[in-house]
Amino acid sequence: MREYKISLDLPCSKKSLLRARWRTLEFARKHGFEKEADDITLAAEEALKNVIQHACPPDNKMHLEMVAKGDVMVVEVSDAGHGFNLEAYECKPHSPYDLCGRGIQIMRGLMDRVSIVSDTDGTVVRMEKKKRVEREDIREQSGG
């Protein structure tokens, strides 16, 4: 099965978010994830936004990697920042009235699988999205 991959090194700035948004949308659509493209793009953007707002990597860079293979697209966002205490974050109950802290909630809600590894050397957010198969697609595939 063929694998398509793209890697981007981006400076930690708001400008990079817009660039990442369009590159993610383009990559997802190009590799058959049209229906999932909006979800994947917002999830990627939220992960990158967290790097800009919280990680403060000393090299001022963040890395975005996207891989499409078969019916799964993987997005990985990493940085060499100071990391954060994920356990404390996940244990905290989130009220709809909270003014911040929604990025991870949105990522988890939009993607099928999200794993976050964070320590003092940096953070890696890995997200997977499976291609949605609609009933019409199944009918077409089975020739019905």
Added chain:
Amino acid sequence: MEILVEEKEGYHTVTPVGELDIYTVPLFRKVILKVEGDLKKGVILDLSQMSFVDSSGIGALIETYQKITSKNGEIVFILDNPRIMKIFKLVKLDRVFKIFPNLGQALQSIGVSRGYIDEEFFSDIT
């Protein structure tokens, strides 16, 4: 992003057009600050022309909700975009905000439709 503001019968209708995200939130906040200072009965936040929202935009909407309600103002939302509604549901805002699919229903909920109904401004009531 463009933000349209109109005031009638004591209600400000605020309509963000385009993307409400980390880039456009500062402008949105400025507009809300002005509306808040001029607050009479309440705010109708018409999100029907909003094409994209991220967590920063969501935060700004909650901030607006809190500002208006803390001044005893009424705030209702118009939203018919299923994509944005999906994000609202993810962060459980659909349980907090009073959301209506169109202006007609929003006006009905705040009990002012009679005063608005013949106005040209609200000629798109469905």
